[in-house]
Amino acid sequence: MAKFFLFPIILCLFWTLFLHFNGVPLKQGKKGFIYIIAISTTIIVSLGFLLWITAEQNIRS
Numbered sequence: 001m002a003k004f005f006l007f008p009i010i011l012c013l014f015w016t017l018f019l020h021f022n023g024v025p026l027k028q029g030k031k032g033f034i035y036i037i038a039i040s041t042t043i044i045v046s047l048g049f050l051l052w053i054t055a056e057q058n059i060r061s
Helices: 007-021 030-060
Strands: none
């Protein structure tokens, strides 16, 4: 699960490289960073919630 916290960092790094190679300033690519962080946070929170829900079942087994 801890590896999922690296996912947004890697995506932001790739987005930065993409912007740099295409000559787009970071200020213009700001919306992309917001999307990356929002979607990644949603995924991480959802998976964390699922782990929390199923944790009791794993303890009983």
